[in-house]
Amino acid sequence: MSAKPAAVHGLPAGKGSYLVWFRVAEPLEFDCGALGTRRLDTGWTGYAGSAFGAGGLAARLRRHLGSGGRAHWHIDYLRSHIAITEFWFSHDPQRREHLWAEVAAELPGAKRPVRGFGSSDCSCESHLVHLPARPVFSRFVGAVAAHAPEHLRISRRRRR
Numbered sequence: 001m002s003a004k005p006a007a008v009h010g011l012p013a014g015k016g017s018y019l020v021w022f023r024v025a026e027p028l029e030f031d032c033g034a035l036g037t038r039r040l041d042t043g044w045t046g047y048a049g050s051a052f053g054a055g056g057l058a059a060r061l062r063r064h065l066g067s068g069g070r071a072h073w074h075i076d077y078l079r080s081h082i083a084i085t086e087f088w089f090s091h092d093p094q095r096r097e098h099l100w101a102e103v104a105a106e107l108p109g110a111k112r113p114v115r116g117f118g119s120s121d122c123s124c125e126s127h128l129v130h131l132p133a134r135p136v137f138s139r140f141v142g143a144v145a146a147h148a149p150e151h152l153r154i155s156r157r158r159r160r
Contacts (some may be wrong), residue, residue, distance in 0.1 A: 010157055015056040018089040019104060020064055020075075021046045021135060022082040032077045038114045039135035044131045045082075047075050047118060048101040057089055065159075074117045074128075086158055088137065092152040096144075098122060099151075103143045104129040107136075 008129035021044055028040045049151055064075060071077050090096060101124050106114055109132045118127030141154050 010159075011058040011061050012090050012091070012155070012157070013056065013058055015052045015055060015093075016089055016091040017048070017050045017100060018057060018061060018087055019046050019048045019100050019140075020084045022084045023134075024082075024130075028081055030077055030081055031157075032074055032114065032117070033071060035116055036132045038117075040086050040113055041130065044134050045095055045113070046104050046129045046131070047078075048097045048104060048127045048129075049073075049075070049118065050097040053096065053152075056145055059091045061087060073158065074114075074120075083159075086156060088140070088156045090154045093142075096148075096151065097127060098124050099144065099147060101127040101129065103140060103147060104135070106143060107131060107139065109133065131146060149159070 021130050023044055024040045024042050027042060029037060030040070032038045047064075049060065051057045053059075063069070063129050064079065066079065069076070101119070104110060105125075107129075111130050112126040112128060113130045115126055119125065144151055144154060
C-alpha cells in the first residue's frame with residue numbers, strides 16, 4: 001500500500017509559510033530552553049514559521065501537531081502543553097513568516113508574550129503573538145494584502 005499525500009490528511013503539501021493557533025484556557029508556565037521559564041496568559045496564541053526544507057509544510061506542521069521528540073525550535077517546548085486548533089498557510093515562494101508575525105502583532109489587542117521566541121535567526125521581536133480573543137482570518141488576510149499586495153493566496157485549516 002502506498003503512502004497517501006499529506007494533503008489527504010488535511011496537511012498541505014508543498015513549501016511555504018504558516019501560522020499555527022492554539023487556545024490557552026488557563027495561564028501556562030513552560031520551560032523554553034535558553035529563553036527560560038515563560039508564561040502565557042489565557043486567550044489565543046499564534047506562532048509564525050516557514051517550511052521550505054524537505055517535507056515542506058506537511059512535515060513541519062506534523063511535527064508541531066505532535067507531542068513527542070526532542071525540542072529543536074522554541075515552539076517544540078510548547079507541544080506537550082497545547083493543542084493547535086487551526087493553521088493558516090500559503091505556498092508563496094517568499095518566506096513570509098516575518099511579515100506574518102508582524103501583521104499578527106498588529107491585530108487588535110495583540111501582544112508579543114515572549115521576546116525572541118522563534119526569532120533567534122532574525123531581527124523580529126518575536127514570532128509568537130497573543131490575542132485576547134480568537135483571531136479573525138479575514139482581518140489577517142486583509143492586513144497581509146495591505147503590506148504585500150503581490151502575496152499569494154492564504155488558506156486555513158481547522159482541526160476537529
